[in-house]
Amino acid sequence: MLTKQEVLFISDLHLSAARPATTQRFLRFLRQRAPAAERLYILGDLFDAWIGDDDDNPLNGAVKQALHRLADAGTAVYLQHGNRDFLLGERFLRETGCRPLPEYAVIDLYGMPTLLMHGDLLCSDDLAYLNFRAISRTPAWRDNILGKPLWLRRLGARWYRWRSHWHKAKKTAAIMDANLDTVKETMQGHGVTRLIHGHTHRPALHDLMLADGRPAQRFVLAEWDDQSSVLCWNSEGYRLESI
Numbered sequence: 001m002l003t004k005q006e007v008l009f010i011s012d013l014h015l016s017a018a019r020p021a022t023t024q025r026f027l028r029f030l031r032q033r034a035p036a037a038e039r040l041y042i043l044g045d046l047f048d049a050w051i052g053d054d055d056d057n058p059l060n061g062a063v064k065q066a067l068h069r070l071a072d073a074g075t076a077v078y079l080q081h082g083n084r085d086f087l088l089g090e091r092f093l094r095e096t097g098c099r100p101l102p103e104y105a106v107i108d109l110y111g112m113p114t115l116l117m118h119g120d121l122l123c124s125d126d127l128a129y130l131n132f133r134a135i136s137r138t139p140a141w142r143d144n145i146l147g148k149p150l151w152l153r154r155l156g157a158r159w160y161r162w163r164s165h166w167h168k169a170k171k172t173a174a175i176m177d178a179n180l181d182t183v184k185e186t187m188q189g190h191g192v193t194r195l196i197h198g199h200t201h202r203p204a205l206h207d208l209m210l211a212d213g214r215p216a217q218r219f220v221l222a223e224w225d226d227q228s229s230v231l232c233w234n235s236e237g238y239r240l241e242s243i
């Protein structure tokens with residue numbers, strides 16, 4: 001077998017029955033592209049909504065099976081929660097062979113400590129969202145939601161999506177972007193000069209300077225839409241690959 005030497009990063013696929021082309025592209029990526037990698041990091045919002053590990057719709061089944069096949073083929077798959085799929089739980093991990101990442105995950109990337117985040121915590125100007133986030137990550141909130149029957153959760157997800165769409169329309173672009181001070185404080189707090197995150201759907205590579213004068217880099221991953229991109233690292237450096 002070939003040595004697997006690459007490390008891949010993706011985020012914000014927002015898989016849902018409403019976007020079958022993206023799902024197909026992702027399944028093909030898992031089958032054909034990802035097995036060449038040593039590690040695949042999925043930095044949140046793999047699904048557009050996740051209402052519980054017991055949701056056995058066909059899309060979830062196909063994705064779970066493909067992830068497991070990849071893990072079985074020797075690629076380590078790491079999963080971070082996004083703001084849309086933070087209810088992904090233990091059972092999902094068991095059924096896919098994915099390994100969980102904490103909301104701030106520092107990994108070694110070819111000798112360089114690198115912080116991985118979904119990115120929603122960087123949008124610190126969006127106080128209404130951060131407030132909801134704090135409440136919705138408590139065990140009580142979670143148990144309450146997951147204790148409801150599946151049909152009710154399905155209905156709730158539709159309502160939530162509609163409401164979130166409507167709320168977003170009222171927020172300014174600046175509020176929904178990462179706050180630069182928060183970015184710098186977070187990086188400095190974790191002792192890194194490299195950060196990779198998604199969530200904002202504003203793909204870019206930002207050069208910045210930390211308060212202690214060290215130059216730093218922030219990679220913002222793209223959402224998977226009509227186009228898909230993958231951030232690929234190997235010992236030589238990085239490149240963006242379109243799928």
Ligand SMILES: [Mn+2]
Pocket residue numbers: 012044045082083084118120198199200
């Ligand atoms: Mn997100």
